[in-house]
Amino acid sequence: MQKIPLTLAKPGMKLAKPITKANGMPIIAAGVELSESLIERLDGMGIDRVFVVGDAVAASQNPSERVTRLDHLFRRLEDQPFQMQIKRYLREYFTIKAAADAASAGVSGSADKG
Known part of the structure; x- marks a missing residue:
């Protein structure tokens, strides 16, 4: 399960x-598949985030794309040392993750050839 901005919601997500x-009264039940019209209706109701099944957003971004996105995400926090430390940690994590993914793809790719 992942909470995502409505702007990232795609038809077919559940x-x-x-x-x-x-007030807590349900509008749409869990398990409903999103459609383009439903996403538009939710936007019109002022809903800005939804919980979807799976890890939909992470699956659409590889770690190297995340590294390049960090500058944009932290652009207004340059004067906050703690936030810049978090950015450095995230950059290091995503860099290592991208390298590990590339290495495992190379290993599985070479294993498939043999």
Whole structure:
């Protein structure tokens, strides 16, 4: 399950949690598959985030893409040392993850050839 911005929601994704009004009354049940029109309706209702099944956003970005996105995500926090430390940790993690993924792809690719 992953909470994502509605702007990243795509038709075919399934809701992992129901969407509720401010008072807790459900609007849309968990398990409903998103369609383009449903996403537009949710946007019109002011819903800005939804919980979807799986790890939809992470699956669409590889670690090297995440490294390049960090500058954009932290662009307004340059004057905050703690936030810059977090950015450095994330950059290191995603760099290592990208290298590990590339290495494992090379190993499995070479194993398939043999």
